Structures are given as structure tokens and as C-alpha cells.
Amino acid sequence: MNKDSPPEHQARARKDLRAAARQSGATDPDAIEQVLGRGGLISQRLGGDYEVRAAQLAMARQVLRCLEGGDRLVVEAGTGTGKTLAYLVPAVLSGQKVVISTGTKTLQEQIFNKDIPLLLDALDLELPVACMKGISNYLCLRRLAEARRASRGLQGLLVPDPLLVRIEQWAAETQSGDRAELTDLPDDSPLWFEVSPTPETRLGRACPYFDDCFVTAMRREAAAAKIVVVNHHLLLADLSLRTAYPEASVIPAYEALILDEAHQVEAIATTFFGRSASSERINTVARDARRAAQLEDDDRAVTMADHLQEGAAELFHLLYQHLPELTDSAPPRGAAEPGRLRLIDEPLGGALQQSYFMLDAALEALAARLDRRARGREEWVNLATRVEALRDGLSLFAEPPSPGYIFWAEQRRRSMVLHASPVEVGPILRQTLLEEPVPMVFHLRHPRRGDAPRRSRRTAPRHRGSRRGLSGPAPHAADLLSRPGGPGG
Numbered sequence: 001m002n003k004d005s006p007p008e009h010q011a012r013a014r015k016d017l018r019a020a021a022r023q024s025g026a027t028d029p030d031a032i033e034q035v036l037g038r039g040g041l042i043s044q045r046l047g048g049d050y051e052v053r054a055a056q057l058a059m060a061r062q063v064l065r066c067l068e069g070g071d072r073l074v075v076e077a078g079t080g081t082g083k084t085l086a087y088l089v090p091a092v093l094s095g096q097k098v099v100i101s102t103g104t105k106t107l108q109e110q111i112f113n114k115d116i117p118l119l120l121d122a123l124d125l126e127l128p129v130a131c132m133k134g135i136s137n138y139l140c141l142r143r144l145a146e147a148r149r150a151s152r153g154l155q156g157l158l159v160p161d162p163l164l165v166r167i168e169q170w171a172a173e174t175q176s177g178d179r180a181e182l183t184d185l186p187d188d189s190p191l192w193f194e195v196s197p198t199p200e201t202r203l204g205r206a207c208p209y210f211d212d213c214f215v216t217a218m219r220r221e222a223a224a225a226k227i228v229v230v231n232h233h234l235l236l237a238d239l240s241l242r243t244a245y246p247e248a249s250v251i252p253a254y255e256a257l258i259l260d261e262a263h264q265v266e267a268i269a270t271t272f273f274g275r276s277a278s279s280e281r282i283n284t285v286a287r288d289a290r291r292a293a294q295l296e297d298d299d300r301a302v303t304m305a306d307h308l309q310e311g312a313a314e315l316f317h318l319l320y321q322h323l324p325e326l327t328d329s330a331p332p333r334g335a336a337e338p339g340r341l342r343l344i345d346e347p348l349g350g351a352l353q354q355s356y357f358m359l360d361a362a363l364e365a366l367a368a369r370l371d372r373r374a375r376g377r378e379e380w381v382n383l384a385t386r387v388e389a390l391r392d393g394l395s396l397f398a399e400p401p402s403p404g405y406i407f408w409a410e411q412r413r414r415s416m417v418l419h420a421s422p423v424e425v426g427p428i429l430r431q432t433l434l435e436e437p438v439p440m441v442f443h444l445r446h447p448r449r450g451d452a453p454r455r456s457r458r459t460a461p462r463h464r465g466s467r468r469g470l471s472g473p474a475p476h477a478a479d480l481l482s483r484p485g486g487p488g489g
């Protein structure tokens with residue numbers, strides 16, 4: 001088909017393509033050409049702006065073969081290949097429920113808001129599509145209501161926090177509750193921590209806002225969607241949850257998986273499967289505990305929450321002071337990343353030990369108080385669990401070295417984060433990601449001129465499947481999940 005084909009042929013081709021997209025089964029390989037080829041549907045939609053690319057067509061055919069053959073494909077696409085459409089077109093035509101995972105939220109949004117609508121428009125196809133991010137990206141209506149109550153209580157109904165007012169105005173209008181819409185909200189806004197959910201603060205069906213909840217809506221949409229766009233963080237969260245609890249999941253069951261920029265997975269997994277502790281996180285939990293205690297006039301718990309915040313401030317202040325002697329002299333893995341410092345083992349021992357013990361005691365006392373006052377109420381039980389989790393997380397940095405972990409600190413604008421990362425995530429990824437019994441496509445970005453040479457680290461097993469380099473030599477399979485730099489790289 002081309003733009004000069006008779007209109008009835010074009011209409012017929014569109015109909016066939018829509019039928020292919022609605023059910024799984026063998027798709028006519030010519031379908032790729034009909035969408036992406038010369039005079040195809042995308043070309044008709046974009047007119048003179050469209051350029052047919054042989055590498056894009058080749059990649060799209062391979063992806064379709066992989067998805068329909070239940071295979072694994074590693075594909076390296078150079079800049080200008082048009083790789084997004086090269087995997088989106090076969091994903092849609094395969095008729096399968098496909099999860100597409102990206103390295104960044106920006107790319108996730110671009111695919112969801114721009115590339116998928118373009119393709120569906122060209123096909124004249126309505127297909128349920130969803131975008132899923134981690135739950136902390138969404139507004140929690142219950143926590144917003146609590147923040148509003150606490151703010152009014154503290155300020156005598158008078159001067160509400162202007163940022164809180166802004167969030168409330170947006171909450172009344174937004175359809176998604178996704179903070180990406182709040183472009184004027186600073187990235188590290190402490191207020192957002194107070195009005196967004198975490199796995200520990202979610203109440204699920206027990207929540208009075210459950211039916212209107214943005215997280216609930218996002219999950220419902222994803223369950224009904226044919227194409228679900230996620231990011232590597234969420235994908236790893238899902239894999240790790242399902243590994244621990246096979247009945248549970250974050251992402252709904254899917255038939256095929258496509259990883260865009262798969263080389264970023266190792267870096268993200270290194271942080272994801274590690275543990276971390278920060279003054280910001282401790283402050284958020286202390287604020288939540290204080291707010292709950294104030295609403296119940298529990299002055300003792302309020303004082304304990306204050307002690308916790310003071311203890312965290314003291315410990316992290318000392319950490320800043322002693323940073324030079326806590327920094328490992330060995331070149332850190334990920335030295336190229338600014339604001340990251342490799343630490344010695346047991347960084348909260350030695351001169352910081354006394355402060356650590358005091359903070360640990362404050363955490364223990366608050367957890368016990370919350371637990372005692374919970375009386376079965378989920379919110380208080382969750383708070384006690386969060387305090388215990390903080391205590392558990394911090395202890396790793398104060399105990400004799402745990403084999404298999406490296407310690408490092410990340411300096412952010414408002415806080416410092418301590419990380420303990422697994423030295424080797426390859427075995428974890430083998431047991432989670434690579435065990436998935438579905439067809440998988442791994443897209444790797446072709447290195448640009450001037451990029452550091454790739455290292456060959458065997459973090460992923462050589463597996464059945466094929467590898468293709470579309471504008472250069474095919475990548476080495478062992479590089480599949482390796483990455484340039486980063487603390488675990």
C-alpha cells in the first residue's frame with residue numbers, strides 16, 4: 001500500500017491492521033511495511049516530515065518476530081533509527097498485552113503522550129493504553145486531607161502554606177494525580193513527601209478515598225490496557241515483589257516485555273536492590289507520626305517524634321563533618337557521577353556511633369509507642385512499621401561490614417542519602433528479570449562517538465535468542481545489562 005493506492009485499498013489495509021492489533025496471532029509481516037514503509041500509514045499521517053528508514057523497518061520486523069515467536073531479542077539501534085516506533089508498531093500489531101519499560105520518566109511520558117497517540121491516530125485505532133509510575137508520583141487524597149487539617153490546626157485557620165493551596169487547586173482539576181503535571185513544584189519539595197503515598201502509607205480498601213484514589217485509577221487502567229508504559233524502577237519493583245510474593249504484583253500480568261535503553265537496568269537495579277537511609281526520609285516519618293499524634297492529643301508521641309527529628313539532624317550533621325575520614329580512598333565505582341562518594345565500611349561506627357545509638361533509641365521508643373497506641377488501626381500500625389523499617393535500614397550502616405555490599409553517600413540539595421548497594425546485581429537480575437517466561441526485547445543505545453568504550457561485564461547470561469546491531473556491530477551479549485559508571489558499575 002502507498003499513498004497512491006486506491007482509497008478502498010487503504011481502508012481495507014487499515015481494517016486488517018486494526019484487526020491484527022485486536023487479537024494475538026501471527027501477523028502478516030507486510031503489515032510493518034504498511035505502517036512504517038514508503039507511503040505507509042505513518043508517512044500519510046506525517047506527510048513531508050516522514051523519512052523511511054531501512055534500519056527502523058528491519059528492527060520492527062525483528063521485534064515482531066520476537067514477540068510472536070516467544071523469543072528474546074537484543075537490538076542495538078543507533079541515533080536516528082526511529083527505535084520507538086520500531087518497537088511500538090509490532091507491539092500494537094502483535095495484539096498481545098505488552099509492557100514497555102523505559103529508563104526515565106521523561107521518555108515514558110514522551111512515548112505515552114506523543115508516540116503512541118501518533119501511531120493509534122495513523123491506524124485510526126482505539127486501544128486501551130496506560131502509563132504507570134511508582135506510587136510516590138501520585139497524589140494521595142487521604143494524606144492531602146491530613147496535611148490540610150494539620151496545617152489549619154497549626155496555623156489557626158489563617159495563613160495556609162501557598163504550596164499546599166496550589167496542590168489543593170490542582171487536586172480539584174487533575175485527572176491523573178500525577179505530579180508531573182505540577183511543573184512549578186520543586187523536585188525535592190518536602191511537602192510532596194507529605195501528600196504522596198508510599199507502600200507503607202497506603203491503606204488500600206480500608207481508605208475512605210479508595211474509590212476516587214489516583215493510584216487505584218492508575219492500576220485499573222493498567223489492568224485493562226493492551227499497552228502499558230512503565231519505567232525500569234517500577235519494573236524492578238514488580239519483579240522483586242513477585243519474587244518474594246508470587247501472588248502479588250505491581251504491574252498487571254503481561255504477555256511480552258520491551259525494555260527501552262536496557263543498558264540502564266543494571267544501574268537502577270544496583271540502587272533498587274540496595275538499602276538507603278536519609279535525614280529526609282526520617283524527617284518525613286517523624287512528621288507523619290507527629291501529625292497523627294497531634295490529632296489524638298498524644299503529647300508523649302509528639303515529643304518522641306521531635307526527639308527523632310533532633311537525633312537525625314545531629315547524626316547527619318556529624319556525618320557531614322566527618323565525611324573526609326569516612327570517604328574510601330579507593331576510586332569509587334561511579335566516581336564519574338557528581339555528588340557521590342564511596343564510603344568506608346561501617347560508616348556510622350567510630351566517631352558517629354554515639355549519635356547513631358541515640359537515634360536508634362529514639363526510633364525504638366517511637367515504634368513501641370505507635371505500636372502500643374495503634375489498637376489495630378492500620379494507619380498507626382503502618383507508622384510503627386515505617387519507623388521499624390528506618391531502624392532496620394540504618395543498622396546496616398553501623399554494623400560490621402556485610403559481605404556483598406558497598407557503601408556510598410549521595411549529596412542532594414537538601415539532604416544526604418546513605419546507600420548500601422549490592423556489589424553484583426547480575427545474579428539478582430537473572431533470578432528475576434531474565435526468568436520472566438515471556439518474549440522480551442532489549443533495546444540498547446548505540447554508543448555515540450566519544451562515548452567511553454563499553455566494558456564487558458558478565459552481568460547477564462548468554463541466553464537463547466538473537467542479537468542485532470542495526471547501524472553498527474552487534475552488541476556483546478554480556479554487555480546487555482552493563483552500564484557506564486554508577487556506584488555499582
Ligand code: SF4
Pocket residue numbers: 139140141142143197201202203204205207208209210213214215216
Ligand atoms: S487508597 Fe492509598 S493512595 Fe489512595 S488515597 Fe487512600 S491511602 Fe492514599
